[in-house]
Amino acid sequence: MPNIRDLVDYVENNDWAFAQGHRLCPGCNAPMVANWATLAAKSLGYEPVVGVATGCLEVSTSIFPYTSWNVPYIHNAFENVAATISGVESAYRSLRNRKKIDNDKIKFIAIGGDGGTYDIGLQSLSGAIERGHDFVYILYDNEGYMNTGNQRSGSTPPGADSTTEPLGKASSGKLQLKKSIVDIIAGHEGVYAATAVTSEPWDFMKKMQEALEFPGPAFIAVLAPCVRFWRIPDDSGVEVTKLAVETKYWPLWQYNMGVYKVTKKPKTFKPVKEYITKLGRYNKLMKRPDANEIIEELQNYVNAKWDRLLALEEITKDKPIRTKI
Numbered sequence: 001m002p003n004i005r006d007l008v009d010y011v012e013n014n015d016w017a018f019a020q021g022h023r024l025c026p027g028c029n030a031p032m033v034a035n036w037a038t039l040a041a042k043s044l045g046y047e048p049v050v051g052v053a054t055g056c057l058e059v060s061t062s063i064f065p066y067t068s069w070n071v072p073y074i075h076n077a078f079e080n081v082a083a084t085i086s087g088v089e090s091a092y093r094s095l096r097n098r099k100k101i102d103n104d105k106i107k108f109i110a111i112g113g114d115g116g117t118y119d120i121g122l123q124s125l126s127g128a129i130e131r132g133h134d135f136v137y138i139l140y141d142n143e144g145y146m147n148t149g150n151q152r153s154g155s156t157p158p159g160a161d162s163t164t165e166p167l168g169k170a171s172s173g174k175l176q177l178k179k180s181i182v183d184i185i186a187g188h189e190g191v192y193a194a195t196a197v198t199s200e201p202w203d204f205m206k207k208m209q210e211a212l213e214f215p216g217p218a219f220i221a222v223l224a225p226c227v228r229f230w231r232i233p234d235d236s237g238v239e240v241t242k243l244a245v246e247t248k249y250w251p252l253w254q255y256n257m258g259v260y261k262v263t264k265k266p267k268t269f270k271p272v273k274e275y276i277t278k279l280g281r282y283n284k285l286m287k288r289p290d291a292n293e294i295i296e297e298l299q300n301y302v303n304a305k306w307d308r309l310l311a312l313e314e315i316t317k318d319k320p321i322r323t324k325i
Contacts, residue, residue: 016039016070017035017041017050017071018038018061018068018069018070019070022060023061024057024061025227026234027237028227029142029225029227029238030113030140030142031057033140033222036204037138037208038071039205040208041208041212046107046212047107048107049073050071050110052075052076053076053077053078053081053110053112053113054076054078054147055112055113055115056142057111058075079116079121079123079124080121081111081112082127082129084110085135086127086128086131086133088108089108089134092108108135109135109137111138112125112138113142114142114143115147115151115153118181119153122184126188128217129191130188132190132217133217134215136208136212136219136220137217137218137220139220141181141223142224142229142230143157143160143178143226144229146229149163150226150229152165152174154181155179157177158174158178158294159285159294159295159298160281160285161173161281161283161284162281167284168284173285182194182195182255189257190217191217191218191255191257192254192256194207194254195220195251195254196221196223197222197245198224198237199245200241200245203252204220204222207263224241225241230281231279231280232279236278240275240278244275246266247274248269248303248305248306249272251305251306251309257321258319259316259321260309260312272298273299276298
């Protein structure tokens with residue numbers, strides 16, 4: 001991975017793949033994800049081709065006749081960015097095999113939010129991974145359908161207020177736990193999968209390099225707060241993701257062809273309640289008489305997930321990583 005000086009030199013002397021002037025909300029973490037992903041690719045000498053599923057990032061960066069994308073970019077429907085990028089990757093591979101393209105530096109990157117990844121895009125994503133296409137899928141996870149007004153998604157955690165499953169005296173909100181999307185992707189076996197956060201850019205960019213160099217499908221889920229519907233100050237998104245790691249809510253780990261690795265192990269952990277009380281979308285939860293019961297269930301859940309990750313890391317630590325799918 002290039003060191004920090006190499007990245008600074010690149011930024012100072014090259015055009016950015018993701019330009020300024022987008023119309024995302026102040027403090028939104030999604031543009032940080034897009035920026036760092038494409039910066040990692042470009043600084044390593046790759047030529048990214050990007051497809052973005054319909055969602056906040058897509059509608060705010062490609063409003064005709066303007067665009068924030070300084071690389072080949074494909075507009076997609078909500079559900080099909082993985083299918084689109086796999087088709088383009090197949091065409092590229094065919095052209096290379098027929099000697100019509102002599103360029104091995106082109107890399108295909110798909111980006112989607114949690115609505116287009118956990119839910120309506122999961123089928124096309126699963127199919128593209130199962131077929132073994134060589135692409136990187138970046139999930140910016142803001143835990144809801146934020147582009148259309150904060151409807152719940154498969155990523156929305158229990159206790160968080162949303163418009164389609166609101167919290168109140170007569171409603172308990174969403175009861176289901178957040179879908180474990182990285183485990184679902186890892187279950188496809190021949191894949192690289194990882195988590196990242198906007199408070200750990202170096203961890204994310206290192207994983208981006210591994211994903212780009214992985215000989216097949218790769219997936220990175222990045223916790224990226226929506227400041228508007230998480231009800232947090234515009235400048236606090238990065239701070240919140242740091243707390244998510246420190247409370248086990250969003251552990252940093254990776255899966256590489258059967259081998260698990262936890263990439264950050266805090267020496268001490270904070271209670272998950274400290275994370276929840278930072279987010280205004282849990283204010284209604286805190287007023288309920290059963291708030292402590294729900295928080296305790298979430299604490300037990302994140303504790304169990306953490307213990308499972310450590311066990312999987314221990315079990316697979318001596319297992320050699322396969323280099324071919």
